[in-house]
Ligand SMILES: Nc1ncnc2c1ncn2[C@@H]1O[C@H](COP(=O)(O)OP(=O)(O)O)[C@@H](O)[C@H]1O
């Protein structure tokens with residue numbers, strides 16, 4: 001019997017999507033409350049803290065009205081100056097300051113940060129819905145400033161899921177960058193960007209503990225670039241980029257101008 005076979009190497013077109021991007025939807029990024037809720041609900045048996053998360057969640061039956069006042073989200077990598085800016089905006093605008101994940105989730109965070117991506121991401125996704133509920137209440141009384149929101153949840157998740165260089169990210173306009181249809185859309189999203197060396201200097205000066213993911217950002221330039229690019233590609237309210245390297249006061253004035261233009265505040 002003749003066992004010989006001939007093999008040929010033939011060129012083929014590059015696939016449209018990098019294989020690491022094919023499984024993002026509903027594994028790394030959840031596009032509805034129900035999809036994220038289902039994951040946390042199912043972990044109840046092995047993670048007792050999942051029950052505590054569910055107790056914090058807003059009831060889905062309640063009809064929510066749009067806040068009367070503008071809601072401004074500030075995004076950016078760790079140490080780009082979000083805390084500094086959000087606190088100044090709160091004081092200068094007489095606004096309420098909220099964050100995602102909300103304060104009430106803080107005691108549960110360390111537990112979910114240890115979990116595999118599916119569970120960890122579902123936890124952070126639900127955090128946005130709790131913050132949205134708080135925005136709905138506070139936004140009836142005063143403008144609201146939010147320190148991180150959906151952009152952070154999706155951008156970190158996408159950048160972690162996609163291996164290799166920035167060009168492996170799903171193309172701009174891909175459905176992975178869409179905004180969840182049942183999640184409140186802020187009036188304005190500002191993305192603070194900073195030169196990597198200046199960011200490192202600020203991190204060193206601050207000298208605080210960081211999440212493992214943030215430590216990874218420090219020595220992984222590629223990951224940092226992917227997070228920033230994913231931030232820019234997320235649609236819904238697209239983010240407006242602001243260079244955060246000038247003084248804190250100059251950054252504040254720059255963002256105040258944007259808010260005046262967009263939200264008339
Ligand atoms: N515009 C700025 N210029 C110089 N240093 C800044 C500026 N904004 C913030 N910082 C400093 O950089 C560090 C990180 O800022 P922080 O507001 O905590 O960032 P984040 O909340 O994004 O992690 C802090 O030590 C802060 O005082």
Ligand SMILES: Nc1ccn([C@@H]2O[C@H](COP(=O)(O)OP(=O)(O)O)[C@@H](O)[C@H]2O)c(=O)n1
Pocket residue numbers: 077078079082100101124125127128148149150152153154156157210211213214
């Ligand atoms: N809205 C949010 C906020 C944070 N996160 C996650 O939390 C991490 C950053 O949170 P952090 O507490 O270090 O950020 P800072 O507010 O300290 O800058 C990232 O690794 C994200 O994965 C999220 O998924 N969604």
